[in-house]
Every structure is written in C-alpha cells, then in structure tokens.
Amino acid sequence: MYYMTCSVKTVESVNYNTKIFTLELPGASYMVIPTGQHVRVKAKDRQGEWVERSYTPVLPLVDSYHSEGAEVKLMVKLYSNGAMSSILSSLQTGDTVELSLPMGNFSASLLDTSDHVILIAAGSGFTPMIKLIRKVCLRNCEIDMNQTTIKVLFFNKTVEDILWWDKLQALSEQSPNFTVEHILSRGGSGWTGTRGRVSRDVLQDHMSPLLIIS
Numbered sequence: 001m002y003y004m005t006c007s008v009k010t011v012e013s014v015n016y017n018t019k020i021f022t023l024e025l026p027g028a029s030y031m032v033i034p035t036g037q038h039v040r041v042k043a044k045d046r047q048g049e050w051v052e053r054s055y056t057p058v059l060p061l062v063d064s065y066h067s068e069g070a071e072v073k074l075m076v077k078l079y080s081n082g083a084m085s086s087i088l089s090s091l092q093t094g095d096t097v098e099l100s101l102p103m104g105n106f107s108a109s110l111l112d113t114s115d116h117v118i119l120i121a122a123g124s125g126f127t128p129m130i131k132l133i134r135k136v137c138l139r140n141c142e143i144d145m146n147q148t149t150i151k152v153l154f155f156n157k158t159v160e161d162i163l164w165w166d167k168l169q170a171l172s173e174q175s176p177n178f179t180v181e182h183i184l185s186r187g188g189s190g191w192t193g194t195r196g197r198v199s200r201d202v203l204q205d206h207m208s209p210l211l212i213i214s
Helices: 083-088 108-113 123-142 165-174 200-207
Strands: 003-015 018-024 039-044 050-055 071-077 096-100 116-122 149-156 178-184
Touching: 003 071, 039 071, 039 083, 050 071, 050 083, 071 083, 071 123, 108 123, 116 123, 116 200, 123 149, 123 178, 149 200, 165 178
Parallel strands: 116 149, 149 178
Antiparallel strands: 003 018, 003 096, 018 071, 039 050, 039 096
16 A cells, blocks of 8 residues: 655644644645545554554535645544554644555445435544535535535534534534534533434434435
8 A cells, every 4th residue: 555754734623632633745746535535544653563544534614715635634533542542642743644545435426416415423423524515515506406405413422522513503504505413412401402322213303204325
C-alpha cells in the first residue's frame, strides 16, 4: 500500500474528546477523496512500532467554496487508552504522519436519484456522514425541482458528545430539506429532545417509509 508523508498543519478541538487534524500533503501532491471513501493513517508509537487506523476525511457542511486538494482533514475521537489516540493527541504543528491513498468501494450515485434519505449515525460514526450530507445539500442548491430531503438520526450519550451541533443547526436553518434529530441515551433532566439508543422502536418512528442509507 502506498503512503505519503504529510505534515500537521493545524489541530482544532471539536469537543472534549474529539479533534480535527488538518494534514498537508507533500510537495505538489493533490488528492480528492470520493464521497464514502476513507484513508489509512500510519504513525509510530513511543516504542517505535507502527500503528495504523482508518478514518473518513471531512469537509465543511455548508461551505461550497471549500474543496479538497493539498490538504486532508480528519475528525478523530481520542480515547485515553487508544494506541493511535495516544499518538494523535500528542501531535503538534509540523509533526508528520503517513497517509494512504483513498480506499473503499462505496458509490454515492444513489444519492442523486433518491427523493428521501435518512442517515443513521452514533458518536464519531457521524464523520462518514458529513460528505454525504454535503453532497446532497450542494446538489439541492443546484436544482430547483425534485430536491432530495435528508434527515440525520444522530445518537449520542450526552449533549457534550454531539459533534458539530452548531453547524448542523445552522444547516437545518439554511436548508428546508435538511433536518437532524438528536437522540440521547443520557440526556439529563434538562434534555427535552428524544431519548433512547439505536433500537428497532426508535428507528421505526423515523425510517418508514423513507429510503435508508447507513
């Protein structure tokens, strides 16, 4: 498998345990990662052993002018006892990691012919959905008729675990065909939204009779 050495351009906190790492490709390298595909990241731990993990690159939800090319953004949940997490959590600007070429065989063409789409995500499993949401919403901006409605069922433990809450809210206000339903398993006394975990009963309330992609 081919890897290229990429340098860390920026590290941005998303919440208490998740960060976005912007990796700069070497030289004049340019890479566009198809919707639904992922990359492998490889780095050495403190013992000098290689550690590898797969991540789905992300892009802004609503910025139509931002495109991939000379850099790759990875939204990563960091675990206290994770082998790769311990490496990534110590990365600073200028450090390097190894990045693979895009991988996967997911085809996003179905999104172009669907009237209704539901995306089901839990926790950091939201990251693969970001480019799917972006693809549908940008397509809706380009056409006047037969726009696709898209709904995200986003399962988390607490409000603090929700990734990009503000960005999802902003998108729902800008796009009448986009909605997000936050479902918490530990919502606390102040939570007035839906409660629960991923289950048949919860999903049936939202899925039928729409098309599901997840």
